[in-house]
Amino acid sequence: MAEEKPNPLTTRDFSKVILTLEAVLIPDDKLSPTPSLQDGLDSDTEMDLRILGCELIQSSGVLLKLPQVAMATGQVLFQRFYYSKSFVKHNMEVLAMACINLAAKIEESPRRIRDVINVFHHVKQMRKQKVIVPLILDQNYINLKNQVIKAERRVLKELGFSVHVKHPHKVIVVYLQVLECENNQKLVQCAWNYMNDSFRTNVFVRFLPETIACACIYLAARQLQIALPDRPSWYSIFNVREDDIQEICLTILRLYARQRPNVEELGAKVMEAKRIQMENKKKSKGMASDYGTPNSTSRANSPKNVSPNPTLLGSIKQLKLKKEKDDNTRKPDGGLIKNGSKRRRSHSFSPDKRSSGSSLSPPRSPISKKKKHKDIDSRRIKKENADY
Secondary structure: OOOOOOOOOOOOOOOOOOOOHHHHOOOHHHOOOOHHHHOOOOHHHHHHHHHHHHHHHHHHHHHOOOOHHHHHHHHHHHHHHOOOOOOOOOOHHHHHHHHHHHHHHHOOOOOOHHHHHHHHHHHHHHHOOOOOOOOOOOHHHHHHHHHHHHHHHHHHHHOOOOOOOOOOHHHHHHHHHHOOOOOOHHHHHHHHHHHHHHHHOOHHHOOOHHHHHHHHHHHHHHHHOOOOOOOOOHHHHHOOOHHHHHHHHHHHHHHHHOOOOOHHHHHHHHHHHHHHHHHHHHHHHHHHHHOOOOOHHHHHHOHHHOOOOHHHHHHHHHHHHHHHHHHHHOOOOOOEEEOOEEEOOOOOOOHHHHHHOOOOOOOOOHHHHHHHHHHHHHHHHHHHHHHO
């Protein structure tokens, strides 16, 4: 019997999770526009923020005595995160602390959060050329520590816990051994330096580590004017295209042509973009309230909601009291006051009395009528006895 194929609409397989290096690469059509560009930042400002964040991770990793692999992992996580979130909504320095702290755990070289915060505080003072002052352990320190912990969780959530990174460090050495150039220390060191600088760019979210390793060797050989096999091309052995190598080389060279970013100007641009974003949100909420829900302007224009003038409240109360007094005087007499309010008795009058205009009197009860008839009968009996 032929096996029945499961219906993909009704059957789902949750028994495995596929994690590959191709899954963490971002296609070119999704590289732009980034969330930061959508929130109002220009591309140059975003690039400067990426470079600055990676420099902070690298400098702090050196002071924390982390291995180069941990620093490289932190920079790759930093680059990946900001392709799903915006610099306007997430603080760059706090996220850099979270990335280096998470990368140290991934590469099995954990550090305390307190040490990470102290190192970033020291780097910040060095960058501003201030007197080195130790960090005070006050409420601000506790708040910053909590922010770093939350940012680390946010990185894991946004990346789907796919935080594995394959680095081209070993790949470069293996490829140079294949090319029989491993003894050329200048070539090895130059390729290694290009590879470390490439972490400040987005090449690690666009290309595989093997392609990046070939590009670093290609650029180092051109820089040192060392001839490599050309017929056939040496990189074709490793299934790498020349177009990708040239794209990576141009991206790294553009990094050296950029000016050093100004931290104060970048912070001012981020705050301005955040302010504009908040104003747009308020405007959108106001426009949404015009359709279906009243807002402050619609309430002010409504005639039913006009509050009385405070100076007229006294006269309005006097008019109400006078009206109540007139109503009480118009009510007939004999009303009983109970619990502060009058209650009228029900009266029944005969038509002849109403027409004659005589004084109003309450009707007689049946008991009084019976007594009157009894008195008449007794007088009649007395008169008859007198006649006899």
